[in-house]
Amino acid sequence: MKSNVFNSTNSMVIASLGIVINIVFGTVIQFIQIPLLFLDTIGTIFVAVVLGPFAGAMTGGLTNIIQGMITNPKNIPFAIVNIAIGLIVGLIAKKYRFNFKIAIVTGIILSIIAPLIGTPIAVLVYGGVTGGGTDIIFAWLLASGQKIFTAAFIPRITGNIIDKIASCILVLFIIQYLPLNLRAYQKSNQNA
Numbered sequence: 001m002k003s004n005v006f007n008s009t010n011s012m013v014i015a016s017l018g019i020v021i022n023i024v025f026g027t028v029i030q031f032i033q034i035p036l037l038f039l040d041t042i043g044t045i046f047v048a049v050v051l052g053p054f055a056g057a058m059t060g061g062l063t064n065i066i067q068g069m070i071t072n073p074k075n076i077p078f079a080i081v082n083i084a085i086g087l088i089v090g091l092i093a094k095k096y097r098f099n100f101k102i103a104i105v106t107g108i109i110l111s112i113i114a115p116l117i118g119t120p121i122a123v124l125v126y127g128g129v130t131g132g133g134t135d136i137i138f139a140w141l142l143a144s145g146q147k148i149f150t151a152a153f154i155p156r157i158t159g160n161i162i163d164k165i166a167s168c169i170l171v172l173f174i175i176q177y178l179p180l181n182l183r184a185y186q187k188s189n190q191n192a
Helices: 009-032 042-051 053-070 073-095 100-126 135-143 148-175 180-191
Strands: none
Touching (some): 009 042, 009 053, 042 053, 042 073, 053 073, 073 100, 100 148
16 A cells, blocks of 8 residues: 655655755754754755655755755755755665664765765866865865865765764654654555
């Protein structure tokens, strides 16, 4: 009795909530400037775990498009990164129970994949400078003789290691407090 729950009203509300969580957490963390932490993909990760890879990818992509229209157009090209995060987390959560070990492994995978996708975007579209806290490290590495891709990649992977693992662990704790019917759907995804 498995149906496409993304079409249901509850799933649309959850996906919309994921977008709001991404924007709010990302904006607050950017405002208070916590080093190496972004928390701008928690909603994507949450939706991907609960509703699957397609819903996670849609949540991630729409987050960047909406954020780009509201605050900073520089966010729009990075929608590809957020879409990939939704797909990866959704596929992992579909195959394995999203427990502490899987959350950490997923965070490590995301911390490598996200900068591998995001760095070429940052370099090709913005010359490596995106207005974030990692720009100082980028400039220092570039001035020290590093190639532009390396100078842009190193600060991104450093920040993503902490951010993506923390985001996955936070989502794990949130999921533990979900109503039973949502947790039951997540378990049915693993058996499909």
